[in-house]
Amino acid sequence: AAGDPTAGEKVFRKCQSCHAIGPEAKSKTGPALTGVVGRPAGKFEGYAYSPAMTKEAEAGLVWTPEKIDAFLANPKKFLPGTKMTFAGLRKDQERADLIAYLAKFP
Numbered sequence: 001a002a003g004d005p006t007a008g009e010k011v012f013r014k015c016q017s018c019h020a021i022g023p024e025a026k027s028k029t030g031p032a033l034t035g036v037v038g039r040p041a042g043k044f045e046g047y048a049y050s051p052a053m054t055k056e057a058e059a060g061l062v063w064t065p066e067k068i069d070a071f072l073a074n075p076k077k078f079l080p081g082t083k084m085t086f087a088g089l090r091k092d093q094e095r096a097d098l099i100a101y102l103a104k105f106p
């Protein structure tokens, strides 16, 4: 089913220990996610990404909804060497809802 941003806001609780989102958001353990949907990877200003993320960014990775979906399903499989220590979201609907929520913050 299409992503539901209201349901996605609840799923985002799993991300909030490391990520903030919104106009005033600052990076924490992870980069701020404001505007991340459609943005080239590794580009939040002032954030020190891992060498693995930097390499993918230089290779042209862009965070389309499809790429975010694949990353969140299994971060270490999608991007070996990432410093995002998050097990991943196994449920397809949770990822779709979450991406719909992220897209509310351009």
Ligand code: HEM
Binding pocket: 011, 012, 014, 015, 016, 017, 018, 019, 029, 030, 031, 033, 036, 040, 041, 042, 043, 044, 048, 049, 050, 052, 053, 054, 063, 068, 072, 081, 082, 083, 084, 085, 086, 089, 098
């Ligand atoms: C990176 C999303 C959970 C720590 C990223 C990026 C995205 C993302 C899209 C890439 C950002 C960019 O290229 O600017 C999410 C979402 C989460 C989540 C939606 C919840 C489902 C977490 C958690 C942690 C974390 C729980 C900490 C335990 C990081 C770190 C990076 C990162 C450290 C930088 C990775 C690197 O440079 O290799 N996250 N994340 N994330 N995230 Fe998360």
